[in-house]
Amino acid sequence: MLSINIKNNMTELKHIPVLLNETVNMLNVMPGRVYVDGTIGSGGFSKEILRRSVPDGFLIGIDRDEDAVKNVQIELEKEFDKKRFKLFYSNFSKIDNIIRELGFKNVDGIVLDLGISSIQLEGNRGFSFKEEGGLDMRMDKGEQLTAYEVVNNYPEKILADIIWKYGDERYSRKIAKKIVESRKNKQIETPLELSAIIKKAVFKGSGKLKIDPATKTFMALRIFVNKEYDSLIEFLGTLKNILNAGGIVAIISFHSGEDRIVKNFFKNNLSFKSLSKKPISPLNEEIKFNPRSRSAKLRAFCYV
Numbered sequence: 001m002l003s004i005n006i007k008n009n010m011t012e013l014k015h016i017p018v019l020l021n022e023t024v025n026m027l028n029v030m031p032g033r034v035y036v037d038g039t040i041g042s043g044g045f046s047k048e049i050l051r052r053s054v055p056d057g058f059l060i061g062i063d064r065d066e067d068a069v070k071n072v073q074i075e076l077e078k079e080f081d082k083k084r085f086k087l088f089y090s091n092f093s094k095i096d097n098i099i100r101e102l103g104f105k106n107v108d109g110i111v112l113d114l115g116i117s118s119i120q121l122e123g124n125r126g127f128s129f130k131e132e133g134g135l136d137m138r139m140d141k142g143e144q145l146t147a148y149e150v151v152n153n154y155p156e157k158i159l160a161d162i163i164w165k166y167g168d169e170r171y172s173r174k175i176a177k178k179i180v181e182s183r184k185n186k187q188i189e190t191p192l193e194l195s196a197i198i199k200k201a202v203f204k205g206s207g208k209l210k211i212d213p214a215t216k217t218f219m220a221l222r223i224f225v226n227k228e229y230d231s232l233i234e235f236l237g238t239l240k241n242i243l244n245a246g247g248i249v250a251i252i253s254f255h256s257g258e259d260r261i262v263k264n265f266f267k268n269n270l271s272f273k274s275l276s277k278k279p280i281s282p283l284n285e286e287i288k289f290n291p292r293s294r295s296a297k298l299r300a301f302c303y304v
């Protein structure tokens with residue numbers, strides 16, 4: 001969820017961390033240990049790890065959004081000794097290189113809080129279907145591929161496959177067809193234009209809808225543009241090389257596709273023991289306070 005602070009007449013966007021206590025409790029944070037926050041976002045988890053590992057716990061923070069890294073660097077410096085953390089503008093799939101670059105062989109705990117932050121969602125970067133801005137959707141502005149390129153240039157069949165595979169959208173073919181028809185007249189420039197086209201493809205009635213008809217297509221495009229599944233799979237493949245014995249990895253996912261990747265990786269993997277019988281979901285109070293948390297699932301595992 002987004003909370004807005006009005007400071008000196010400036011509007012400041014904030015991201016409210018999801019399942020914060022549950023996740024950091026799982027990591028069993030202690031002084032003298034080394035932790036990785038692979039998705040620093042606004043730094044909610046990073047701060048909590050640094051607080052709980054006073055005086056000498058060390059935090060390695062990673063985010064593929066350069067602005068997030070710069071902002072969290074400033075925030076952390078206000079509260080913590082600079083010697084206790086090091087942040088990287090990078091992909092968490094490169095976690096093993098980053099750890100080695102710092103001279104560590106292994107770490108004691110890793111957290112991933114997947115997806116995008118409220119700041120990215122509301123930042124006029126094309127993630128929200130309510131925006132007038134550009135169709136971008138890159139978390140990392142250093143990458144080439146944008147949603148604009150996919151929506152305006154990809155063949156209909158591939159578009160339909162993307163929307164089906166990453167969005168579980170049953171109207172994927174209809175939506176892809178409508179997108180291709182529309183772009184023959186005029187390139188699709190903004191999220192608002194795209195969501196109007198999707199609505200036309202799938203929604204004939206006038207009743208009230210539970211979710212916006214563009215929700216799944218936007219999610220699918222975001223996952224595809226940012227190769228989110230590939231990063232997660234690559235990350236999971238490095239775990240055995242970077243966790244100490246007894247080290248813990250905690251992963252929060254927000255939709256079934258990424259949760260399935262996590263679940264299947266650890267299923268029957270004798271090197272890891274699950275720390276809870278079922279994935280942990282937010283309590284009703286958290287969902288009421290922060291509706292964005294409602295689809296969150298936390299899974300944590302110990303390297304044995």
Ligand SMILES: C[S@@+](CC[C@H](N)C(=O)[O-])C[C@H]1O[C@@H](n2cnc3c(N)ncnc32)[C@H](O)[C@@H]1O
Nearest residue numbers: 017039041042043044045063064091092113231
């Ligand atoms: C849900 S937010 C994390 C919020 C954070 N836990 C907090 O308390 O503020 C997800 C963040 O992960 C970053 N991210 C997503 N995929 C990533 C990846 N493969 N590598 C590095 N960062 C990634 C996004 O840029 C975003 O800032």
